[in-house]
Amino acid sequence: MAKRMIRNITLVLLMVFICIMGVQLHEGLLSHFWSPQSSNHLSQHGLHHYDLEARFVEKDNTLQVIQRTTYFNKHSKDFETIYFHLYPNAYGDKENLPFPSDEMEFAYPKGFEPGNIEIKNVKVQGKQVKYDVEGQQKTILKIDLPEVLKSQGEVTLYFEYEVKIPPSASRFGYGETTYNLGNWYPVAAVYDDEGWNLDPYYAIGDPFYSEVSNYKVSLTLPKEYQLATTGDIVNTQKTKGQKKEKTWTVQANGVRDFAWVMSKDFKILRDKAGDTDIHVYYGENQQGKKALEVAKDSIDIFNKSFGIYPYKQFSVVASDFYIGGMEYPNLVYIDKNVFAMDTTLMLEYIIAHETAHQWWYGIVGNNQVKEPWIDEALTEYSTILYFREKYGEEIGMRVFKTMVVDDYTRIKDKLPGKKEIIARSVDEFKDNREYSGLVYSKGAIMFYQLEKEIGKENMLSILQYYMGENQFTNVQGKDIKSITKAVTGKDYQKFFERWLGK
Template identity: 30%
Template structure:
């Protein structure tokens, strides 16, 4: 059966099932109606991935069925993860990240106290059942990781279907995972496969700053049942919807080659919209902030067009901006979605913030990296990109806007003493690396390096070693002495 025909059959089946009422809150959900293989999309030829061996983006898909219960702040979910054992060896276990587990207790929550406007509110995830290739599997929760013990080892290149029934509890907190003031911010809501390297599994831990994730890109097909008065914005394109007679609505979203699938549900928000080339820019704001939203939308359009010209086009049909009552972060990036904290709208640094978060659509989104072990890769590059844009807007050609000396950049999140040192090294130090590289090689050569970096690792995961290789190749010389200044 051809891929196009397979995809058509899956879509028709899902459209028929849009009218089916959900029974999950009362008990067990129906089986997922999806095709069990990951060939719903063809992203093109795979690219070399020397460090991260599993899962491979072009061989992985997530198909999910979600029921959002806003009254009880819960999401009932069923996931089907289809992939292939690309590790080159036998797998006896699988590891996934379950980020809602970070919010189980007041002492462990990464959210600052100010984010809990009504006092501490618990979040978490319950795993109801796991099947791997049709067989029930034992599992164990460890911190924000989920370990699946396999009954049968998975052979190299063996197809893998992982079915998970789960329930996520959403805390009442103004954070990237939580709900407050009419908005559900549901970043990293679902179980997601961890990555495997030649040295073993990437197993992030719960840390109250930074992004404790290392995510492979994948394809997503997601059906969401939610109250009709909530607008949904996600990392994907809405391809179908059906209003039900019980005050709820079924939505069907598709996303191709995205680093994660973000879900946000808003009630009482204004939706502003502009078209920029092939991308629809949406901005969701509380009505009282509509004028600020218009200004932010216009600035985001200019930023998007600048980055498109610099490195290559933004690959998705929509980019969603959300003004959120978020604490602990000024902004936050997801595939196709940017959060801006409400308290940043009047800040003189709003343009820099927007440019930084939109730059992440290239550096983190298209070219991924281990944000837990090598956070400087995406944060430093996003900061440098934002400064490039601001210099362009101000018609200046100044070099580094900050006096940060060379430092050890290659540090994992646990190696930082706290958020201040993390920001100083990953953001400021990482940006300084790129300005210093401009001084060494010139502005045009650095932009060529970035275009090559994007071309080679688009939709893949890149390491510091991978980036150094690209720089050496484009510089046509050994840059070891330069790298040593940054302990790379």
């Protein structure tokens, strides 16, 4: 997610940014395409598979959904119980919403109304089973299995449920022009060395942790709507017996989440970065052409810097989304107000950031609750790398000072006598301002300082090695440290401890 920069950056800072960026744009670098199915790191056996059939009922802003999930137990432990996250329920109670209280007017510009997910039926292998909805926000679905799920075994779960979409300009909700459907379905909780990860939907950061899976999704919508989505749209057809509806079939293999946005007002621009299709969805009087150019340049630059983007399409969507930007596989939300600004410079920064997340979160995943610095610090560093590659070192370093160093300095001055620990869970930060200044900005400075010590060529070798070894998996902070040592031949443990605070 982009730092809450639209609300937090002063007019003076924005004007400085505008002044330093008075340069002409140029074409990006060539890239090449490969399929995730061709990678040795992505075996189709062993992935969870989601088959979703959803129908949008416009008059009451609900989704009627049938979901079949084939869950694979890749662990050495047998399971008697498995868990799913029900993130929409975090929108049901005004006292436990996933927003800071001082942002409520932006999250709900027309006032609060609840959203939720109501589970109506759960079966396992065709049998009715006992289940419970737990947690303070009711965001955990606990399912008792009728038989023990052995290690390396799989089980098919069947769900029927209704999703109520709230009037929220956020990851999950609707506004004046778009419906944003992020984190909208029951998603399997991750089991790792620490056990089941059942964290609530915190108001700080991106409190998600998921595994790469395969998706087949059928979305039945009123025919007036256009769809932007994770994955590839493989078919559209009129819904049988319904003249006013259209059904979209989407296939998404090897992705760690599935999100979509729909609108009656979308204009669409298209281009390619190598063999990757770039789509920009935008509205009237918005900077669609600029967004398309930045998306293309971002994919090109990161292809060269990190390794090839392994999916067929990437979509940038102007959304009713107040926070700035949000990443999902193959799809990013960008605040429609940023699309409409007279200057396109903030639009460029946010799109570059969210595109970098396609590598650091999308391709190489991590626990964004416990170790958010892994993807966010590296993504912010990558955003500056984009500007350096595109505009040259002088301009790139001015952007670095303005958007990163100065941001960190402002929060540092407000933390007298307090350790500036980056390596902590999202729930250990006081607020989003502290989280942003340390995890994003100080974290990006850390990676730049590492680059200064080892050289840019070695830094890019580390990132290419890091992606190549870990694509489609989840990593921990220790993996970055070990790869740094493998590439440089030097132990940088103390360097990371000094910067991260642990």
